[in-house]
Amino acid sequence: MSTMVPPPFDPELAAVLEVIKDVLPREFTMDDIPALRQGPGIELLAQLDLTMDGAFEVEDRLVPGPEGAPEISLLICRPEEPVRPGPLPVLYHVHGGGMVVGNNRVGVDAPLAWARELGAVVVSVEYRLAPEHPHPAPVDDVWAGLLWTAENAKEIGGDPDRIVLTGASAGGGLAAALALLARDRGGPRPIGQMLLCPMLDDRNDTPSAHQMAGLGVWDRTANETGWTALLGERRGGADVSPYAAPARA
Template sequence: MSRRELIDPEVAVPLNQLLEAMPGGFNSVPDIVQRRATVQAMLSGIEIPENPNVVKEDRTVPGPEGEPDITVRIYKPVNATGSLPGIYYIHGGGMILGSVDGEDPNATMICDQVGAVVVSVEYRLSPEHPHPAPVEDCYAGLVWMAKNAAELGFDADRLAIYGASAGGGLTLATALLARDRGGPQLKFMMPIYPMIDDTNTTESSHEITDIGIWDRAGNIEAWAWYLGGKPADQYAAPTRAEDLSGLPPAFIDVGTVDLFRDEDLAFAQRLMAAGVPTELHIHPGAYHAAETFAAEAALAQRIWALRLDALRRALA
């Protein structure tokens, strides 16, 4: 049975439309530069009204030592009062795609709905910049955000880190670096359906082959590009971390029709076993990033409601 039959009918509609326009999905475009352009063209065709409750600013900040500077986008609530929390946002895209612009709507919405200062980081992408460049960029951005809490207008003691897919994997890797380097203290982390296992050996990684969104072949390709022929360490593939103690409380969600399902469930169980308070949600019928592709669907609304509630509770 094709796993596509298990997808929630409402969230299947935009996915089917995508596959009609682009059989095989994004990964059917073999050249990575052309693939990025295809994704960007699709996103640029979606009109999203500006949110008057949020102000934005792009800024260049120091990158890793000896490496180029990085760009961050800062989001602030217009009418928020009192002490605000901070959320460091890492975009997804399999380590090979994605941008701050591409996830601007989600970062804006989180800023508005949580009432937080959000800083979104533009990290280098593979294959041009394999591991550890992306995670080192993410860590450098986090260090800058924490050091500049007063100027940015948030409480450094209420700093969370958020990311989905590759951004979820980088969220965990950045949290591991912060723990191991004695870096910024994180109050909470929200790795959403994180990309964390380079071995591609789980049952779900063999199941998801024809969804059209982050299937097995595309995941294998992305990991090969990200690792650049070198073995993975725990900061590339967090499932390889032997010790998960000392990480901040976590919230993880994943769909039942997502290639990352099994690696994420196993990692959540390991976090719990290590004494890390962990909230886990599994969404029946959800494929990878379904809540973004079908944002108006009831399933998407439930997913976002849970995330926003968790962020508010953790950062209250």
């Protein structure tokens, strides 16, 4: 069988994709980014119960951004009744959105569910979006947020030595880049990563990238748009930083 023939979607997933296909278009170009940012998905996120039925105390906090850049917003969710005494592990969450849309509410329901089960603090970071803010602005922002989280972990009930990086899509790629930065700069050392469908490779030329052309909610065209917004003409070139595309590491 040709590697370009896509595998079928699971029937349950296919049904969901059919429902949301008009909300999350599978193909979009740079011209579609403003409309996507104004779509109904972001409004729905505002209705998310961040307390998880009272399980968490929720705080929005502005903290210093990279040198010469604006402050960044952190969403901090602390268990109301910790499952154990002492500092808790921290899930440092980086939101998805293809590098071009989203805020620190996007996808945070997943780490909140894990944190409620395991007893952890969740810190979800907001970052500047491409194409207005290309690389390295997004990764610089999430790095600044990680530094603040590690330095102030005890204040928010967390353990600076037990930070797990989490993220999906763009957030997964940025979380992987954070791990590389922490290794190379000698910064806070995470104890693990939870990367969900991470954006790792700007070359957009894997077998699955070709298989998914025109399929799902994030196809090959959308992927090219996200990477081009982040990297511009450098996308796919020889000099792309692993802190932008961790598959280059």
